[in-house]
Amino acid sequence: MLIERLAQMYVHWGNPGQTGEQGRRKDQSVLALHQFLEVIEETSEDRKALFTQSQQSRRKAMKLSYLLLASETEPEAIFDAFLRSGLLSSGQRSNKPEVLLWLAGTEAIARGIHPYIVFLIMSAYFGLEIAESEFRWLRERSKSSNIKLEEFIVPGDLTDTIGEALKEPRRLQRTIRVAGMPLSASAFAGCSLYYIEKILALVGPIGALILTEMIISARKRLVSDEISTAQQAFLDLFTQEETEPKMPEEERKTGLEAFEEQGLPDPDLIRTTTNIVMYAEAKILKSTLSSMSDSEIASLLRCLEAIAHERLLNLISPGRQKRVLMVIQKTEDVVHGQMLRDAQLFTQKLLAAYAPKKLKPGVTLSIPEELRKLISSLLSRE
């Protein structure tokens, strides 16, 4: 989920601050990115050349990037290496997006992602305007590429049916996107040149060049059985799309029904629980939280809108905040029923916190009227 990924970036790296460099220095950063693309393309797996590049690089992040790639560092270890380098520590965060750019690029190359796609990821760190201009630059570069495919046909279902599939270009375009470039390229590796050229015309120049290079690579790496398997998988995706049942209009569930049907969070429950947290006195809320375990607080956070997260987290210590966030990371999504139970457990504890230690019979709790109504409404839910 995109917004979750974005939130994770903020949690990990904090505010990006200014994209930092302006004018000439920014131009140099973009040039360094062009150079990175060229070096990766030219050196491929030539470790010595990458070491040389590392020695010649002036920028620390770039130097580290080449060094990690030259030493064939595992993708998982690259993140740690950047953290340990101190480049991302608070004292040096003025160029945070630039350091993150090199971290992302190095990780992506180590994961075996095509250099052109890595370039697009990295250029995004410069912001929208530069990302689009770099995209257009890459597009022109792709158009002028001289890479050519040769004839290579593997018997298989895709080879026989691709002519038919090409009559539905929109569906074929979507299948390529959904299958992803590596699977698509492995499947197309066994097709005739005639059909491959028609397939490549369905994507833009950058996508076409990536597919072409991946097809060449697949032909070197895969045996014909593997290509046939890839073809079958691609065909399954293509036909799956055709046979995907379309729900009749009257069966489509919308509104509240749709949320309930999928066990999705009930918005009314979230709103009520949020209001309870917002209306409750800070002192009482703090006392309630102190009677709850980390996992109970984590479960409660799932029942709240972001505004209430802030209030709640501000009432616990930073150490406990971290522990709660760790619990959240480890737990899976919960369904509506569980959320209701978690919210009700919290409400009961809140009520207990409002009650004096020695409550005399007949004395009512001093709870504001609005809050009382919300608590009643939540506790009476089933």
Added chain:
Amino acid sequence: MIYWNADLAAKISCSRQEMETLPPYIDHLIEVSKAVGQSGIQPTADQFSSEKDAFFRYGLLLVSEGLAGEILEEILTVLLYVSDLKGIEFLRQCVAAEAILSIANGEDQDIMLRRLLPYCGIDKALTAMTKRKSDHAD
């Protein structure tokens, strides 16, 4: 569970009045999605040059190159992370990013709406979906 961060919350927050401008924007995104669904993406033509929203336009260009899924999401997330915009302008970028992912995956209009409407706030989302339900019934 969505992580909560004060910087992101501050960047995305906007007034009720500003939020009112979101539904028409979502209508526009749905219209473009419909058009792409009907005519497909012509990668050689400058099909999206008339799109005034720069973020949405760039996303569509990426889709036209065959990008989707994780990679496309990563690029869009980075663009949002470094975006200088705030408030409703930033929120619109978030909505556009979701629409781009939806178009790349070839999702139908209903699924796309379920992705986009929650950005209008839960009340608006429910009202809109309930209205759609009654429209279907009619």
